[in-house]
Amino acid sequence: MPNPRFRNALNRVPQEIPPIWFMRQAGRYHDHYQNLKKSHSFVDLCKSPSLSAQTALGPIEEFDFDVAILFSDILFPLESLGMDLIYDPGPIFKEHLTEKNTSKILNNKNPISSLEFQGEAIERTIDLLPDDKSMIGFIGGPWTLLSFASAKNKLEKSDKLKSYQWSILEEHIYPLLHQNILLQLKAGAELVMIFDSCAHQLGKDDLSIYLKKILNELVKSFPNRVGYYAKDGVSYDEIFAATDSSEVPFAGIGVDSNVSIQDIFAKRKDGFVQGNFSEKLISQDFNEFDKALNLFLEEISTLSIEDRNGWVCGLGHGVIKTTPQENVKHFVKKVRSYL
Numbered sequence: 001m002p003n004p005r006f007r008n009a010l011n012r013v014p015q016e017i018p019p020i021w022f023m024r025q026a027g028r029y030h031d032h033y034q035n036l037k038k039s040h041s042f043v044d045l046c047k048s049p050s051l052s053a054q055t056a057l058g059p060i061e062e063f064d065f066d067v068a069i070l071f072s073d074i075l076f077p078l079e080s081l082g083m084d085l086i087y088d089p090g091p092i093f094k095e096h097l098t099e100k101n102t103s104k105i106l107n108n109k110n111p112i113s114s115l116e117f118q119g120e121a122i123e124r125t126i127d128l129l130p131d132d133k134s135m136i137g138f139i140g141g142p143w144t145l146l147s148f149a150s151a152k153n154k155l156e157k158s159d160k161l162k163s164y165q166w167s168i169l170e171e172h173i174y175p176l177l178h179q180n181i182l183l184q185l186k187a188g189a190e191l192v193m194i195f196d197s198c199a200h201q202l203g204k205d206d207l208s209i210y211l212k213k214i215l216n217e218l219v220k221s222f223p224n225r226v227g228y229y230a231k232d233g234v235s236y237d238e239i240f241a242a243t244d245s246s247e248v249p250f251a252g253i254g255v256d257s258n259v260s261i262q263d264i265f266a267k268r269k270d271g272f273v274q275g276n277f278s279e280k281l282i283s284q285d286f287n288e289f290d291k292a293l294n295l296f297l298e299e300i301s302t303l304s305i306e307d308r309n310g311w312v313c314g315l316g317h318g319v320i321k322t323t324p325q326e327n328v329k330h331f332v333k334k335v336r337s338y339l
Contacts, residue, residue, distance in 0.1 A: 002190055003066045003134040009272045009312045010191065010224070010251065014305040017336050019134070021067035022328075023195070023229075023254075024318030025059040030325060032058030042087050046072045052121035057128050062325070063332050067134045068125055070184065072118055074140025074195060077176050078149050080111035096151040099164040106172050112179040119187035126188045134191075137184030141196025141230070142173045142218075143210060148198070158201040161210075174217040181218060185225055191251060192226050194218070199230040204238065211242035220248045227272065229254025231317050240267060257316020262299065265308050274312040282315065282331060283323045293331060297338045 005019035027033055036045060036055055045051045055071040079085040082105050084094035097105060108114075118137070126135050140148075146168055147153045181192045194214065202210055219226045228239065228250045236259060243249035252272030255261050261276045281292040300308060313335055319328070 003132055006066050006134040006190070006312070009310050012270070012272070012310045014309055016305055017339055018308075018311040018313040019066035020313045020332055020335060021065045021069065021136075022059075022314050022319050023069075025063070025065055025069060025328075026055045026071050027319055028321035029319050029323040029328070030058060030062065032062060042073075042089065046076070046121075047117050049117055049120035049124045052117075053124035053128050056121075056125045059328075060129065060133055063328050065133075065332065067136055068129055070118060070122055070125070070135075070137040070189065072121065072138075074138070074144065074197075075148055076115060076118075077111070077140070077173070077180060078145055080108060080114040081106045081172055081176060082108045082111075083149060091148065093149065093151075097146070097149045097168065099162070102164065102168055106168070111176050112183065115180055115183060118180070119183045122184060122187035122189050135189055136191045136193060137181075137187075137189035138193040138195055139177050139180050139184075141194050141199055141228075142169050142177060142214065143202060144196050144198040145173055145177075147201060152201070153198055155201055157203070158206075160203060161206050169213070174213070178218055178221065181222060181226060185222060190225075192222070193254070194226065194228045196228065196230040196234075197232070200232040200234045204235070207235070207238050208242065211239060212246070215242060215246040215248065215250070219246070219250060223248050224251045226250060227252040227254065227274070229256075229274070231256045233258070236264065236267075243271075252310065252312070254314075255316065259316075262303065265303060265311070268310070272310040272312050273308075275314055276316040277314070277331070279315040279317045279320050279323075282327050283320045284327075286324070286327060286330070289327050290330065290334075293334055294338075297335065301339060 003019055008015045009019050040051055045055050052071045056068045059065055060068050075091050086092050122137060152158060184192050255264050255275035257276045257278040264273050277296050282289055
């Protein structure tokens, strides 16, 4: 049975205590992950379904999160399309995409076949999960994938997208990600999140076109099953404008920690709202962190349960590798006891 709090949030049923999950909740800050890494590489942990399930289960057992997340990486679809990708320790491509080499590199005729390990990993994770925990999957945002593939992911802004870049998205990335979402949902994921960490690079006009294409190409086929998160200054008004004009909108929105979540609650009457305590503050000295958490929860608690309908409590972005484990445990307990 799915987690009741999570289902309530997805269906916007008012409730006192929200479900809690963090991006990267299975990761480097956690002893469970570090112990697995002593015997296995990062790629092993991702691509071996049994190891992926063990990795994803660690934070559920340790911190009692309401939701488990597929343990994988957003860049594997690029490898599936034909790019030569290794991790040492971060991602390294043998050759980055350009207008000239795209047809040479992106040559895999059946790329989804090499992502089947994700489906099995979801199934194995569900087998290990307690009955009252939910399971979600994720993909990287299309532009985020292309930005990494083109060695543009560290730029603050991108030039206006060129026709060949739109073609790569349309001909290669959107179709594979659509299949990737379907694969994860068929395996048992209740929701698939799109993590678009480079969407802030897009100019306003490109972002508007891009979001509408995501909704049409990746969301429309899966009503109420695909959420979206973009970080680092993306205009939420642009995201809301796109989703409000779409025949099938995002199931919900993740909110970065530099944005007032109270303002988002006031603007959004449909879909879940996920976030948004600061990932930096939870990494601070315990007393500073606890003081900030109390203030955050004090502000949230001024809202009625109807006013914060759909809330999925978490961080603005993923857990930082230096985050103290005791802070994570305290966060979960404090949220549940405070509200």
